[in-house]
Amino acid sequence: MFPTPTPHISAKPGDFGKTVLMPGDPLRSRFIAENFLENPVLVNNVRGVQGxxxxxxGVKVSVMASGMGMPAIGIYSHELFNGYGVENIIRVGSAGAIQEHIHLYDLVIAQGACTDSNFAAQFHLPGTFAPIASWELxxxxxxxxxxxxxxxxxGNVNSSDVFYGDHALVPEGLDSLYGLKKMGVMALEMEAAALYMNAARYGKRALCICTISDHILTGEETxxxxxxxxxxxxMKVALDTAVAMENK
Known part of the structure; x- marks a missing residue:
């Protein structure tokens, strides 16, 4: 086990439930706690990352922000899995759709996560690795x-290391988006692949559920x-999933 408190989490052993919901935004973490959890207790606020x-x-559940991007969720998921005995992390975030049949406020449940990140290099794997969700989750x-x-x-999402990609500035940059689109990728986000890789590495379970906040190709946005x-x-879907997983 990783020693606790960890460099980025001040909680004590036992402070987290078996399942942690992980939005990127600390304010969304607080919103979930205040509007859905009974008797929520703040267990972490290091760097303003509220947990x-x-x-x-009736089930003990935790929610803690991850910040933005794969390096950030890589740190927090590593410490939760290895320091606090968390078994399940469910990312609850936003994503940008790249398929016409997917609309604002639809949910995308990421069965897999393509990525342009080099996050997997740390594991010294031959070839490439396919980050996938826990089947149970x-x-x-x-x-x-x-x-x-x-x-x-x-289906598939794409976890990108960049938010302001070159496609926003030059027409040829759109080639990568249309390449993902033609392969059936549903949406773009920035965290799932790293979360799935950490879960695979440490024998844990992870899932990414996103709400469509904008449509990359039509310009619609929230x-x-x-x-x-x-x-x-x-949030309700993720919380109900946490309840269902309590005895698994």
Whole structure:
């Protein structure tokens, strides 16, 4: 086990539940805690990365922000998996759609995560590695999405190391987006691949559920306030998944 407190988490052993929901935004972490958890307790606030633990439908559940990008979620997932005995991390974030049939506020449940990142190099693997979600988490999330009446899509996302990609500035930069689109990739985000790799490395489970906050090809988008406070269907699906996984 990694010694606790860790360099980036001040919580004590036992402060986190078996499952941690992980939004990128610390304010979304607080929103989930205040609006969905019973008796939430702040267990981490190092660097303003808020982590809370409470109960949901009688089950101990935690929520903690990851910040943006694969290096950040790589750090926090490593410390949660290895320092605090967390078994399941469910990323709850936003993503940009690149398929016409996917719309604002739809859910994308990432069965796999393509990436342009070099995150996997640390594992000294031959060839390439395919980061995939936990089947158990994926199965329970699809069930929860059905029960919550969500519009959802299951498939590949692309986890990118860049937000302001060159495609925004030059027409030929769009080639990479259309390449991903023709391969059926649903949406772009920035964390899932690293989370899935860490889960694979440490024998844990991970899943990424995102709400579509903007459409890369049409220009449709939500506001920052909407991204922080209105993605409640995704939150319910993730929390119901956490409850279903408590005894697995």
């Amino acid at each position: 809370y633990t409470g109960t949901y439908k 994926l199965k329970q999330a699809v069930k929860a999405a059905e029960e919550n009446g969500a519009v959802y899509h299951v 506001t920052s306030q909407q991204r922080q406070n209105s993605f409640t269907t995704m």
